[in-house]
Amino acid sequence: MEKRAAIYCRLSREDDNLACDEVSESIQNQQKLLCEYAKKNGFSVYCMYVDENYSGLDNTRPAFCRMIEDARCGRFDTILCKNQSRFTRDMETAQYYLNEVFPLWHVRLIGICDGVDTNDMKNLRLRQINGLINEWYSEDLSDNIRQILRDKMMRGQFIGSFACYGYTKDPAHLHSLIPDPPAAAVVREIYQLYIDGFSLSKIASLLTKKQVMPPCFYKIQHGILFQTPFSKNKITDEADGKIPKWSASSVRHILTNPVYTGTLIQGTTKKESAKSKKRIKLSSTEWIIYPNAHPALISEDIFCEVSSLLQKRRKKNKKV
Secondary structure, three states: OOEEEEEEEEEOHHHOOOOHHHHHHOHHHHHHHHHHHHHHOOEEEEEEEEEEOOOOOOOOOHHHHHHHHHHHOOOOOEEEEOOHHHHOOOHHHHHHHHHHHHHHHOOEEEEOOOOEEOOOHHHHHHHHHHHHHHHHHHHHHHHHHHHHHHHHHHOOOOOOOOOOOOEEEEOOEEEEEEEOHHHHHHHHHHHHHHHOOOOHHHHHHHHHHOOOOOHHHHHHHOOOOOOOOOOOOOOEEHHHOOEEOOOHHHHHHHHOOHHHHOOEEEOOEEEOOOOOOOEEEOOHHHOEEEOOOOOOOOOHHHHHHHHHHHHHHHHHHHHO
């Protein structure tokens, strides 16, 4: 009877700091190692499933989910991984699939480098120990990364994926922000217009009329895959050939962001746990605030003046 195997490879950012003698974790080397094992042991490869830049604690990995569905449908009878941690670093997930589900589906998992084989009941304890160690590793790694990022924030280094509108990352120092001249000019104009008496919606209409690209579209136009809460519901003008519109909320976001005074505010949220993707908002007393971290686009005085005007106009509108 033909032995059909799925090959599963995974690499994540948690592997970026591997020592030189551990480079074998790379996707290409995992594939080569597993294909050689399959050939040597008489397996025909049904499919190769690869997840790159996904944590071993993430159970929504696309290739992993496809492989699990194919296993459920009986499309292969064996899964080959370099080791159990490539399959998952989550102890509960390992227990669920390796000891409960796979036996029901008649699917075998082999970790060719750590001796894991679900057909061998003698190494059940090994699988349990591996699951525990792998989970501890991820938790320790998560703590270490969190501390490294916190240290960077404490030194005034920018750790975000994208610079906010008006700035760009300094090519020479990626943890520093420098003004992006075209967008910086728009930011200054927005502040001046508000001081001159323009409302948020009036400023948004004026910028749209001048065909100034809103922040999210501006970044996309410059080759950055970017999304903010304001870009989820894209506001377009059907009659004007779908020219992106500015919104009052986008204008308000710019007028209330201290980053334009040169101040970095980071560490405002944290992950619920190493396993969870959910983020919890922190109290403002826990934020990391670093003044003069980068060149200011507007002065502290102008920012305070605008903040005061925003409050006054909000109160006035409530009375009306």
